[in-house]
Amino acid sequence: MADASYPEDLLYHPEHDWARVEGEQATFGITWYAQDALGEVVFFDPPKVGDSVSKDEAYTEVESVKAVSDVVAPLSGEVVAINEALEQSPDKINEDPYGEGWLVKVKLSDPAETESLLDASTYEASLQ
Amino acid sequence: MIREADDELTIFERSRAGRRAFVAPSLDVPERPLDELLAPALRRAEPPRLPEVAEPEIVRHFTRISKRNFDLDTGFYPLGSCTMKHNPKLHERIAALPGHAHLHPLQDPARAQGALELMWRLQQALGELAGLPHVSLHPSAGAHGELAGVLLTRAFHEDRGEHRSKVLIPDTAHGTNPATVTMGGYHVVAVGTDTQGNVDLDDLRAKASDDVACLMLTNPSTVGLFETGIEEIERIVHGVGATLYYDGANLNAIMGISRPGDMGFDIVHFNLHKTFTQPHGGGGPGAGPIAVSERIEPYLPRPQVVRRGGGSDEADAVYDLDYDRPKSIGRLRGFQGNYGVFVRSYAYIRSLGAPGLREVSEIAVLNANYLLAKLRQEGVLEYLPAAYDRLCMHEFVLSGAPMKRELKIRTLDLAKRLLDFGVHPPTVYFPLIVDEALLIEPTETETKETLDRFAERVAAILREAREDPEIARGAPHTTPVRRLDEAGAARRPVLRQRF
Numbered sequence: 001m002a003d004a005s006y007p008e009d010l011l012y013h014p015e016h017d018w019a020r021v022e023g024e025q026a027t028f029g030i031t032w033y034a035q036d037a038l039g040e041v042v043f044f045d046p047p048k049v050g051d052s053v054s055k056d057e058a059y060t061e062v063e064s065v066k067a068v069s070d071v072v073a074p075l076s077g078e079v080v081a082i083n084e085a086l087e088q089s090p091d092k093i094n095e096d097p098y099g100e101g102w103l104v105k106v107k108l109s110d111p112a113e114t115e116s117l118l119d120a121s122t123y124e125a126s127l128q
Numbered sequence: 129m130i131r132e133a134d135d136e137l138t139i140f141e142r143s144r145a146g147r148r149a150f151v152a153p154s155l156d157v158p159e160r161p162l163d164e165l166l167a168p169a170l171r172r173a174e175p176p177r178l179p180e181v182a183e184p185e186i187v188r189h190f191t192r193i194s195k196r197n198f199d200l201d202t203g204f205y206p207l208g209s210c211t212m213k214h215n216p217k218l219h220e221r222i223a224a225l226p227g228h229a230h231l232h233p234l235q236d237p238a239r240a241q242g243a244l245e246l247m248w249r250l251q252q253a254l255g256e257l258a259g260l261p262h263v264s265l266h267p268s269a270g271a272h273g274e275l276a277g278v279l280l281t282r283a284f285h286e287d288r289g290e291h292r293s294k295v296l297i298p299d300t301a302h303g304t305n306p307a308t309v310t311m312g313g314y315h316v317v318a319v320g321t322d323t324q325g326n327v328d329l330d331d332l333r334a335k336a337s338d339d340v341a342c343l344m345l346t347n348p349s350t351v352g353l354f355e356t357g358i359e360e361i362e363r364i365v366h367g368v369g370a371t372l373y374y375d376g377a378n379l380n381a382i383m384g385i386s387r388p389g390d391m392g393f394d395i396v397h398f399n400l401h402k403t404f405t406q407p408h409g410g411g412g413p414g415a416g417p418i419a420v421s422e423r424i425e426p427y428l429p430r431p432q433v434v435r436r437g438g439g440s441d442e443a444d445a446v447y448d449l450d451y452d453r454p455k456s457i458g459r460l461r462g463f464q465g466n467y468g469v470f471v472r473s474y475a476y477i478r479s480l481g482a483p484g485l486r487e488v489s490e491i492a493v494l495n496a497n498y499l500l501a502k503l504r505q506e507g508v509l510e511y512l513p514a515a516y517d518r519l520c521m522h523e524f525v526l527s528g529a530p531m532k533r534e535l536k537i538r539t540l541d542l543a544k545r546l547l548d549f550g551v552h553p554p555t556v557y558f559p560l561i562v563d564e565a566l567l568i569e570p571t572e573t574e575t576k577e578t579l580d581r582f583a584e585r586v587a588a589i590l591r592e593a594r595e596d597p598e599i600a601r602g603a604p605h606t607t608p609v610r611r612l613d614e615a616g617a618a619r620r621p622v623l624r625q626r627f
Contacts, residue, residue: 037563039540040615065614066557091615 004032007098011114012123013074015056018098021114026075029102030062030093033127038064041093046082046104053077053106055113060103062093071103075113081105135608136193138625139186143179149186196608197410198552204578206499208523208555208567209302209350211380211402212409218479219405219472228471233463237448243467244447247433250474251417257379257485258396258419259389265417265470266429266460270377271304273397273416274344276429278312279457280395280420281342281371283427287455292341292370298327300350300559302377314341321561325353325516329360336368346375347391348382348521350559352496352567362392371395371424376416379403380571381493381522384486394421404473415469430456433464491572492522499570499579500524506587511535512542515562522571528564535590536597539564542589544611545603549585 010018016034020027035041043063053059058070059079082104086092093101118126162171181189198205205212223229231243251263267273278295285292295309299318306316317335320328327345336343343365347355355361365372374393380403388396400406401414408414420428431449438445449464480488497520503509511531514524528539543553543566555567570579593600604610 039557042615042618063618065618067560090619 004036005098006032006120006124008120010098010120011074011117012120013056013072013117014123014126015072015074017072017074019074019114019117020098020102021075021108021111024108024111025080025105026077026108027102027105028074029097030071031123032097035094035097035101038062038069039066040064041090044083044086044090044093044103046084046086047079049079049082051079052109053079053104055110062090073106074117075106075108076110077106077108079104080107136189136196139179139181139189140177140625142181142185142189145180147180147182147185149181149183198547200407200409203550203552204570204574204582205552206554206568206570206574206582207409207552208352208525208569209377209558210409210555211377211399211522211569211571212552213380213405213571214573215405215407215472216476216479219475222475223468223471228468231467233467241447244433244449245435245445246474247464247467247470248435248447250470250477251433253474253477254398254417255419257383257387258374258393258398259387260393260396260419260421262422262425262428263417263419264428264432265415265465267397267416267418268461268466269401269414270375270397270399270416271308272460273399273418274304274308274373274375275311276416276418276457276460277344277373277395277397278308278314278342280418280424280427281373282312282314283455283457284371284424285341287427290369292339294337294340296332296335296340296343296365296370298345298349299561300325301344301346302350302375305344305375309344319343321351324356325349325351325518326355326357327361329357329364332361332364336364336370338368340365340368340370342371342373344373344375345393346378347388348378348523350378350567351516351525351562352378352520352523352569353516353518354381354521358391366392377402378522381489383489384482385489389419389421394424395419400469400473405476406469406472413466413469415466415473417465426453426455427457428453429460430458431464488572489522492570493520495570495572495574495579496520496522496524496568498576499568499583502580502583503586506583508583508586508590511590512566512586515565523567523569525559525562526566526568527562528566531590531593532564535593537593537600539566541593541597541600541603542566542586545589545592545600546585547604548606551582551585 010020012018016031018029018031041062041064045061047060053073055073055076057073059073060071061068062071083102200212237244247265255261255263267276293315294317295314296317296319297305300321309316319335320331322328347358349355362372371394372392374388374396376396376398379398396419397416399416401408406412430453431451434448434450436446436448500520512526512528515527532538539556543556546553557565558567559565589600
């Protein structure tokens with residue numbers, strides 16, 4: 001597993017989720033800190049394409065060898081894609097949390113919500 | 129299948145066609161055609177594939193694998209919340225007496241008076257310890273006792289025409305609590321924990337309502353602390369008409385000192401396989417009897433073991449199974465429970481007596497506090513601080529977060545490294561609210577020397593990690609099987625072996 005990292009181009013939610021915003025769409029995932037705290041992820045229970053997710057509310061669960069945990073949506077919108085590769089290889093969430101370990105892509109319903117999210121340095125400072 | 133170099137073959141892999149461990153005696157009844165005895169449709173076409181092995185091979189195989197097991201008879205087993213204490217050998221002798229061991233569960237009550245009397249007396253003793261008068265021995269394990277409690281709660285409310293939908297559970301609870309509640313048809317509402325490790329009373333007040341059927345609570349809690357606000361909790365819960373359920377997983381800490389019934393609990397379950405020395409953790413079946421208050425009694429499972437007549441002269445008493453319980457939630461299992469467990473638990477209660485049981489709890493609490501103090505003296509708490517800095521009960525929680533940050537080893541690594549020193553690891557990553565949790569329960573049956581050695585070993589592992597964290601990260605090094613791939617076992621389980 002790689003060392004801790006918090007890419008500058010992402011926005012962060014205090015519940016240890018990230019969003020990569022590209023126009024009206026965003027990709028969601030969990031942060032390095034979250035996957036490290038969870039331990040090895042063994043199962044990801046994806047939402048369905050078309051489901052709506054609400055900022056600050058749980059939209060899915062990940063199961064690790066330690067526990068089952070809720071994953072909170074950093075922004076609101078409608079799910080347009082899920083990372084199907086995670087069904088076979090949920091360990092990608094641990095190995096590459098910001099790349100191949102992405103969880104869902106969402107069409108944002110309120111792009112202005114991004115203003116309340118944290119940048120990388122603020123999020124990283126909150127972990128200390 | 130991946131094998132260690134010296135791995136043991138399975139008994140099926142040892143099979144060789146035609147090998148036998150016995151020779152059947154010659155037939156001493158007239159031989160009849162098989163078709164007369166059993167219709168062909170009821171018979172299998174091929175014989176089952178059973179291993180064909182000679183007796184010495186069987187003995188060696190099972191003796192060898194039994195030696196690879198970690199058990200309480202070979203080492204310290206401080207598995208928090210599981211109460212892995214010594215199981216006195218006297219109990220085995222008593223449970224093996226032919227009158228106990230050969231008793232048939234369909235025996236007519238008139239011909240099983242001794243067994244029914246033992247069960248009745250066990251009910252009386254458990255009721256006295258709980259401070260609640262009515263006991264059912266039906267449930268087969270702790271979680272089964274919880275299910276009984278939830279079903280009793282439902283029966284109690286519905287009998288009064290009330291249909292409530294929620295059950296409150298602290299966020300420190302055993303995982304079986306929310307599972308049981310869901311199985312019982314209620315919604316789980318989690319109640320928070322305050323900074324002292326107690327139930328957050330403000331959160332409890334906010335969530336208590338007339339839609340709440342029950343609060344399930346463990347006291348001492350799963351963080352090993354006595355709920356100092358228990359009287360206020362009782363007022364809040366009963367104030368909204370809900371029942372108060374006591375998860376007896378931690379009863380080992382309070383026997384003969386305080387009683388759940390006196391705290392206001394309506395329903396209590398006991399883990400006979402924890403507090404009352406039935407071997408568990410692979411050693412045998414459990415039992416999760418329940419004790420209830422007067423208002424819950426009509427709904428207890430049936431049949432109940434009862435004593436009829438006798439009065440002051442016990443010699444005339446007759447023991448029976450009472451099925452005439454119209455409001456009962458019914459049967460929870462076939463027959464009357466795991467009888468051998470009742471025998472061992474009754475033997476334990478009678479051999480210690482009331483003062484002995486109180487001493488059990490006093491020493492369990494003393495041992496836990498001694499071990500915590502010893503770990504502090506050894507400098508362990510610098511890296512594994514106590515989650516709550518209070519006098520603990522029979523167990524305590526440490527957080528491995530500073531150890532992970534500063535020594536680069538996780539709680540899991542420490543746990544695995546302990547195996548190399550012949551110690552079963554404590555419970556890890558539970559309770560969930562403590563980061564990198566380590567839940568340690570030494571129990572009352574361990575000596576001061578064992579506790580000292582444990583504290584010194586943990587300190588030694590931390591010193592070693594400062595030099596070279598890879599040793600703990602690669603542990604265990606001396607066990608028959610090394611670090612297990614837990615994630616692999618969950619992601620790609622091998623559920624069937626063909627041979």
